[in-house]
Amino acid sequence: MLVDAHAHLLPRDYPADAPECFPRMEPIDGDTARLLLFGTMRFRARDAFFDAERRIEEQAASGVDAEVLSPMPPLLRYDLPAADGLSLARHVNEFTAELCAAAPDRLVGLGMVPLQDPDAAATELKAVQDQGLRGVEIASNVLGTSIGDERFLPFFTEAQRLGLAVFVHAMPSPTPRLPASAMGTYVVGLEGMLAAASMITGGTAAACPDLRISFSHAAGGFPLVVPRAQYFWGGTWNEEPAVPERAIAHDDGPSPLEYARRFYYDSMVFDRRALRYLVDLLGADRLLVGSDFPAMPRESPAGATLRSLDMEPEVLERITWHNAWRWLGVDPPAGR
Secondary structure: OOEEEEEEEOOOOOOOOOOOOOOEEEEOOOOOOEEEEEOOEEEEEOHHHOOHHHHHHHHHHHOOOEEEEEEOHHHOOOOOOHHHHHHHHHHHHHHHHHHHHOOOOOEEEOEOOOOOOHHHHHHHHHHHHHOOOOEEEEEOEEOOEEOOOHHHHHHHHHHHHHOOEEEEEOOOOOOOOOOHHHOOOHHHHHHHHHHHHHHHHOOHHHHOOOOOEEEHHHHOOHHHHHHHHHHHHHOOOOOOOOOHHHOOOOOOOOOHHHHHOOOEEEOOOOOHHHHHHHHHHHOHHHEEEOOOEOOOOOOOOOOHHHHOOOOOHHHHHHHHHHHHHHHHOOOOOOOO
């Protein structure tokens, strides 16, 4: 079995009386795709984004048994007024619930919330859960503020209380330090790293030990920098026992690597050597399969690079599907 834990959707349409700041989806002559218009964005959204039957066909073609669907990240517009952000979130969440209801054994939905208003976002989590969605997707920063900032702690505390999964998708900051052309490449690595690190340095990881949180693209550069944080905490190389008198920033809490091993990470890192490092450093029980489908094409078949690592069958199964259900907090399908 293989669960794609990083796949996206777009609503087919938006209300005719929606605020002007809402996206629009327009038909394309002679095409089953639709054109997403959102501010300056123009994006051809093929039908797999919004059609359950097409998604199932695509799953069969690539060897995927189920998908965890989250909103296409540009919908996470935290620059909208909070009331408009909440309206947009509710429309997207309603569509997501309807799409997943068409094939509940194959499609699992994540909602979205207006995190620009942390109190409203926390309050909306119960409505997300009541719709049958298993968690929420958020961006790696909110108008340039990392998600580990204390203002977002009540949101994460409520997600933990409700047992909802959180998926953090790397998104650019309003004040980028790299050109727009680097958005899909280096920016993803930087933003993922900053988001994951902020959850530790800001105290959220300590305050919410049972939060089930996953980071897109293995949190970018985070797995390569956390060993440095481990050295500063413990004063030793290679995760040897800490020697506090040699450490630069020791405390009595969990180590940086212990915190990092509470998080989940999708495996979309494009190279078997990177995957091997993630398994070795973070553990096979922390990784999920991800693809960014249908915004990006999947490997054919899905998980081909993972399978090339020649892992033990039970280890491979953890990554291809066991971990996804554990992250979502749901029982696996009957017979699995």
